[in-house]
Amino acid sequence: MTQLKKRLKSSIQFLLSCAIILANLFIAKLIMHTTGGSFPAPLLGMLLLVTLLLTGIIKEAQVTPFASPLLNFMPLFFIPAGVGFIEHLELIQQYWQFLMTALLLIPLTSLLLISHIISHYKSKDQHD
Amino acid sequence: MINYWWLSSFAVVGLFLILKWLNGYSEKPIIKSLTNPVFLAITIIAVLLVSLDLPYKPFFEHTQVLSVLLEPAIVALAIPLYQQFVHIRKNALLILLSCAAGIINATFVGALLGLFFCAPSELAASVAALSVTTPITLLVTDSLGGIASLAAAMVIFIGVLGAVFGFIIFRLLGIGNDQAQGVAIGTTCHAIGTAAALRENPKIGAFASVAMALSALLTALIVPWLYPFLQQALL
Numbered sequence: 001m002t003q004l005k006k007r008l009k010s011s012i013q014f015l016l017s018c019a020i021i022l023a024n025l026f027i028a029k030l031i032m033h034t035t036g037g038s039f040p041a042p043l044l045g046m047l048l049l050v051t052l053l054l055t056g057i058i059k060e061a062q063v064t065p066f067a068s069p070l071l072n073f074m075p076l077f078f079i080p081a082g083v084g085f086i087e088h089l090e091l092i093q094q095y096w097q098f099l100m101t102a103l104l105l106i107p108l109t110s111l112l113l114i115s116h117i118i119s120h121y122k123s124k125d126q127h128d
Numbered sequence: 129m130i131n132y133w134w135l136s137s138f139a140v141v142g143l144f145l146i147l148k149w150l151n152g153y154s155e156k157p158i159i160k161s162l163t164n165p166v167f168l169a170i171t172i173i174a175v176l177l178v179s180l181d182l183p184y185k186p187f188f189e190h191t192q193v194l195s196v197l198l199e200p201a202i203v204a205l206a207i208p209l210y211q212q213f214v215h216i217r218k219n220a221l222l223i224l225l226s227c228a229a230g231i232i233n234a235t236f237v238g239a240l241l242g243l244f245f246c247a248p249s250e251l252a253a254s255v256a257a258l259s260v261t262t263p264i265t266l267l268v269t270d271s272l273g274g275i276a277s278l279a280a281a282m283v284i285f286i287g288v289l290g291a292v293f294g295f296i297i298f299r300l301l302g303i304g305n306d307q308a309q310g311v312a313i314g315t316t317c318h319a320i321g322t323a324a325a326l327r328e329n330p331k332i333g334a335f336a337s338v339a340m341a342l343s344a345l346l347t348a349l350i351v352p353w354l355y356p357f358l359q360q361a362l363l
Contacts, residue, residue, distance in 0.1 A: 021203050040267035042202035049206035050345070060210065067204035070197065075166040076144050078262050080191035080286065082170040084277025086177055087140040087184050091251060093279070098245035099282070102255040106237050107286045110230040110259050110316040111297065118308035119228045120227040
């Protein structure tokens with residue numbers, strides 16, 4: 001009997017967690033639909049949920065039963081979309097120099113910029 | 129003719145699980161990064177579809193069950209973001225500013241390169257949001273009119289590059305500060321870089337996790353407004 005109760009409780013917790021995440025997504029989609037903005041709705045949903053967690057309206061434990069498996073398997077969900085680049089192989093072939101330069105220069109410049117900003121302020125902190 | 133496309137979802141899940149299991153066996157950090165299951169799964173499926181002359185559309189349609197879950201998963205990213213917020217209080221402003229600087233730099237360099245190489249607008253928009261985790265890049269690039277799948281593949285490749293060469297670059301340049309290394313790797317090389325950072329040193333990994341979560345938030349807030357502004361300003 002107690003095991004049945006435990007299972008029932010965890011099922012309700014899972015459904016509640018699922019409802020919270022889907023409600024945030026739905027509200028975000030509704031906001032973007034009514035305002036006609038181009039901001040991606042799932043990102044707005046993420047921001048809404050962060051705000052609810054930071055203000056304490058929703059507790060972390062209420063969201064984790066559904067969020068944890070979703071986050072663990074997240075890479076799986078973008079594999080089909082990631083393969084889509086094969087539809088643009090001609091464009092990639094035509095502009096491969098641009099793409100290769102972007103692939104190297106964008107992370108390299110950001111990596112150097114960020115590490116230098118922090119190193120600079122940290123060494124200044126130690127001298128002060 | 130029998131439609132075998134319905135097997136696509138099972139094939140993707142099976143391939144991913146096998147690759148993840150194999151990745152768990154490698155102990156050398158470089159091998160672990162190069163055999164990243166997402167990177168390998170995308171490469172193997174792309175090579176198979178192209179070499180067998182199979183169309184992408186039915187593959188994508190029959191794997192919708194996986195793609196549909198991406199939206200609630202992005203909402204669920206709020207959890208690691210919330211968890212990391214607790215840890216950044218002490219260095220909040222410095223981490224926030226350096227993350228923002230990295231994201232602005234990435235978008236700015238992307239826009240400049242697009243202009244320099246006279247890239248068509250959809251291709252130029254595809255490199256506007258590369259300094260962030262893959263699911264966010266898919267959405268932001270799509271909203272900018274870019275090729276989301278290309279951006280996603282590039283982001284994953286950048287992650288692998290960062291995981292393999294990131295710490296070599298730091299050593300060559302004499303950047304030894306843990307916070308500097310962690311925030312830089314987390315912002316530019318997201319999850320794959322963060323995993324490598326955690327293997328390198330737990331403290332660097334912690335800063336990388338914070339920066340990765342923060343860059344997801346900042347990219348969502350900054351890039352959709354910055355890129356159109358840069359496009360107008362540079363043209």
